[in-house]
Amino acid sequence: MAERRQCEFFLVRYVPDMVKNEFVNIGVLLREAGQPESTVVRFTRDWGRVRCIDPDADIAMLEAIESEVRQRLALHGQEPVPVMKVIEDSFSNSLQVTDAKGCLAESVIAELESLMRLYVEPQKRERKAQKSGRQLIHTAMRTQFERAGVWDLMRKRIAASAYTRPGDTLRIDCGYRPNGVIRMFHAVSLEGDAEMAKVLAFSVAQIREGVKRVEGAALELTAVVEPVTALREAEDEERMAQYAFAKDTMESREIRVLTTSDLGRVAETARRELRV
Template sequence: MARIACKFAVIQYMPDVIKQELINVGVVMHCPEQGILKARFLKQLQKITKIFTSVNINEYRNFKNIFNRHLKISSKELIDSKLNVPTSLIEYLDSFSEIELPKFIIKKPQPMLTENPLQKLDDLFNLYVFEEDRIDKREQPFVNTVWEKFKGAGLEKFIKKEIELPDFPITIDYGYQNGQLNLIQPIKFTDQFKDNFKEGLMWKDAIEIKNRSESYKDSPFYAVVKPPANPQKVGFSLALDQFRDYEGVEIVKYGTRQFNEFLDHIKEHGHELH
């Protein structure tokens, strides 16, 4: 089998600009002859959860969303030899760098030859990022835990994923329709007072932006929250106070009767996705 000329680049994230620590979070590959332009990312940052705050995780999720959207839009042009457009990964990444994402760095692309580009992408990911089989499967991000509850209640056909608010850089995880869009955001609080306070402020900003949006100002906002082990000590109530009193906001505590009633409400009043 003939070997194919490709280029790849490692994608890095700097969660703290003061510490200047770079973490490999993904790999992007471009093989013009085969029309391949693919990226692979850490899915949920399981490998490095202990050093990430919820703000970092949201930054990372937002970057993945932007990058993948950009990739989808650009890939058709990049692999179409009839168009007068860039066909090298270097030119492509130069174009992508115009997007302002200062905490994310795409290293200089490297050439390579391979018989199987998609397998090579996996190999490079395992080499530069990590091998996902090593993840402790007993723990999963709270947003996934909530999704499993949706699935268990038979709500997949009602739930929309990854809802983007205009002018806000973080996607809302879930939503459902019942004549209007209802927004659902799982929020897991930590054992750090400072992180929880910042989390509350971030969602306060999100709700204020939502309320200024013509498309979303009337959309109810459900915060599905998982309290920390010691709520009083780490400012759980204070964090919620940042945004709980806004009109249209409802706090739903995970693992309670209230949460189960919320699932029943979606099943009874939600509209199926089309």
């Protein structure tokens, strides 16, 4: 049996209302005792419990904090508590970190997964709450970019208004700039609603012009959609027609349309271009 190492962990909590003092554990920081440089961090990928206590929670902001914490920890092996103190102060204590608790671990990564299951992720039930199609696509996209080691290097929730005009509420999920081109990616579900496809098709020309004006770069916008296989198997002609319409609408505006099956290749390209 492998030797078990003394470790300590901290829970990251989301507290939307300080008066009620209701909270949800959203993440774990774990390190070997006395070795701050070994600290690893993981936030939840299932934000259902957060939405239950705060329907208006800014999930994109919470996801971005994970990247910020990881980057801060990487600087000179900083201690997790001071790092989280900065985060707490920045968000008026709506994010809090618990005191350290001890544990024994054969592997830091395996123990991190165990702590996530124990304290953060909701217990699996026979009837799982369904995520929307777009949520599933976004999760798949993030997972592949994380595996390639590039997620923390990418811009998130890119405001179209920076390139179009004030008041534009569209935000593109993520993107990066390898050289003279900016690659942006947005999750679009075509199974039940073609509206986002039309929004992107309507907006892309202005965004493209704005990127050239502001960044001095070309824009490559990619819509990531679900594969059409399930619709074919269900022989749902109406939804198949909607899927084809939405895909053709985006491609007619020079938006690249890929499916979740292509994400491994896309992430590997990002890894090479960002030299990870």
